Every structure is written in C-alpha cells, then in structure tokens.
Amino acid sequence: MRIEIKKIEEIKNLISGKKIFIFSCDNCGFESFEKKNKEVFFYLAELKTEIVGIYNLTMDKCNVGSLKKIIDEIEDDINRADNILTFTCGGLPQILPNYIKKPVIPATNTLKIEPGRSLGSFARLCSACGECWIYYTGNLCMEKLCPKKMRNGPCGGAEDGICEVYERLCPWVILFRTNRISEEDFLKIIPPKDFSKILLQE
C-alpha cells in the first residue's frame, strides 16, 4: 500500500479547531510505525495544532469489531478533540463517522493498493484513486460506491433510492438519509478530479 500525506494547505482549510486526535497505521505492514509517525509528527508540527492523542491501528485490528472496542478505550481523548485526522488509507475515515460524531478528515491520498497482499479489512472501502476527496461527500467514497463517480450530487437516475446501474442504494441517497452532508456543504461546487496524480503512479 502506498500513501502520501496531503499538502498542508488542503488540510488547513478542513480542520475546524486546534485539538486533533490522530489515527495512524503501518500501511498494511508496508511501513514501520516509527518511520511513518516521524513523518506524521513532522507534518503536524507545521500544522500548528495540539495533539490530544494518537492510535496506531494494526492490520489485525483493522475491522469493525476491534474498532468499536478501541473507540471505547480512547473515548476520553476523542472527547477532548475538535477533529480526527486519519493517516491511513481512505477506508478508515469512511467508517469512523459511524462511531465518532466529530469531523473525521483524511490527511492522506491513497496511491496504490497492491492486489494479492493481505490487507486490513477497511482497505476494501478504498480504490486508491490518488486524490482522496471523501471530505466533500460526507466521508463516503464515490470512487468506490458510485459508478459515475459523481462529485456534485446524484446523477438523477436512481429510482426509489436504488442506483440506475446496480441493485443497491445510491450512496448520495445514503448521505442525505443519514444527514452526513449539510446543505451548505452540498452546494459547494467540487471541481473535476486531477487524474495526473494516479496516472503518474507506476
């Protein structure tokens, strides 16, 4: 798994407070926690925030059952935080909002997930598109869930909430039904994706 940390300017616009809780991981065993977190802390120093806690997620704990227990354990730290920042692939920040009612912001772009290697289970929720944009869409990944990868709202083809392509709920309908996106955020126009990022990966 290959991940890059987003540019400071991008994250600065997203965080809404000074106190940050961090989720990190070892890129499904591709990186050492030591090396990765050194980079993470260097980055956070530049961001000038107060870190109220960090959790290092290992592959064996990268599943819903373990996550619920972990969140119970770190509840106090999380309560003190304004924002949660994830330095993982795009899977975890899609799951966390189910359990933590605070802004969860992916601080990374997932560039590559090698097939055939063992992965944490949340990695299945991320297509490694190279430019993580789930914070625009209530932390649901349209790259994965929407056949047209719609950035600015549903395409209009869903019938009774069911996607025009596959027999499953349109993720945009889920977003609105679960109030994961505010009207104000929805009305922001999301520009087209920058494909050069992913196209330039070997």
Next chain:
Amino acid sequence: MNFEEKLKSGRFVITAEVSPPRGVDVSSFVSRTLILKDRIDAVNVTDFQNVGVRITSLVGSYLLLKDGIEPIFQITARDRNRVAISGELLSAYALGIRNVLVLTGDYTTTGIAKSAKPVFDLDAVNILKIAKGLESGEDFTGKKLNKSPNFFLGAVFNPNLTPLDIEILKIKKKILAGAEFFQTQLVFDLSIMERVREKVGGEIKIIAGVTIFKSVEMIEYMINNVPGIKIPKYILEKFEGKDNIRSIGIELCVDLCSKMKESKLVDGVHFLASRPSDIIEVMNILRW
C-alpha cells in the same frame, strides 16, 4: 426573438427533442423535423441517446440551424472527457449554436453500447463550469481563447426522484454553476411542480417534460429501460385493455399541456420521445 429572449420575456415556450440518424442519410431527419419549424421555439438534439451510435448532436444541431430551426445542443459527460467536451462546446458556438443543454448522461450499461468505456470525467455541474470558463475567455487549463463564446446554458432535473429535496438542492447547485434554464424528465403530476416552485421560487425558467404515448410497447420500454422515469398508476390504467393507445396518448398529452399552461407553474413544455407529426397534432388541438 430567439429562444433565450422568448423564455426571458416570460413567454410560454415549446421545445421538443429529436435524435440524429443512425447512418449517413440525414434527409429524413431534417425533413421530419422541419414540420416543427415556426411552430415550436427550439428543438433539442440528443447526444448519443440510449448509448447508441448516431450522427453527433453537434452535427444534428447544425443541420437544423442551417434550415432555420433553432437547436438546443445536448451534451453529456458519458462519452467525452473534459478536452473533448470543451472542444465540442467551442465548435458548437463557432457554428452558430448558442443553446446548450448539459446532462451527466445515463450509464453505458443501461443502453445499447454496453461494452463501451464509460467516461464521466466530468458531471453536469462541471460541464456547466467549463462552459462558463470558456465564456470568460479561458479553457480549463488556463489557456486564453482568441474569442470567447456566449452560451445560453440549460440543465435538467428529474421531478420523479424521491426524496425530491435532493433534486431541489441540485437545481440550486446547477444554477450556481451557470444553468439559466431547466428542462425536466416527464412530469405527470403538477403538485410536484408546485412543491418545486415553493422551494426554488418563480424566477427560474422550467420547461416541463411531456410525451405522447404511441403504444403499449413504448410505455413498457420507458418503464423498463429509461432511467429516472416513473409513470403513475392512474396513467397506466387509462391504457389498460385498450387498443386505441395512440388516441388516448394524444388526449392525455393535450390535457396535461393545457393544465400546465394554465397552472403558470412552468415556463413551457418539452416534448420527449414524441414524433414531430404527433406533436403538431397535439398543438393543433390545443390551438397553440
């Protein structure tokens, strides 16, 4: 007055969609559509409708324009990336086409050419933004144009979607992106338009989609194959067990059109999937 001026002056406008031919003989496409000339205000030319190989919307629009019919050039995000879409928009304007209807487009696998690669590099909102960018003199890469176009940009919405609130937010977003008028998917129930007006106000120009049902097969096809179409039960019941489908279809359309005009909820009607000769028949009955 052109289409834009008519719509902006508050006139009740009439539009219809036609599909360019599947093949290189364009004569009947033009002659069939010519009967709408001077009877309706603009003709939409579909963009590879139902994911089928046809003459392009651009060329279809140009052929109509040459013969004195004002076209609305339709462009979707399904078959072209942002470079091709920008180029098509510039080409259209250079040929004298000003009205553009922007759509995201149905997915490839819901139509004929299922094996084709779906592009969706942009969505309708971003096509509108790209068109606005061209109007301000630059393409999306920031390169300057030697002269900028000036489009009359439209978008679509589907009043059949549930929940309707999402669709209303999308209307607002498309207006922010540059849409100046809307054409809708089929509307049968005017109370939906009432709800739309409550939320978006009276200023926005909305042209409501209507159709003339020709056969039971057409009704079934629409229900089963066209994404986003919902035909209410009470409409379907009117056709059940009858063999004069076409005359019931005409009657139904006449009734709906006159109610729409009376209601003042919409700024016009847009004939979808209807034969030009049938449209003229409906308009004659309505004395439009």
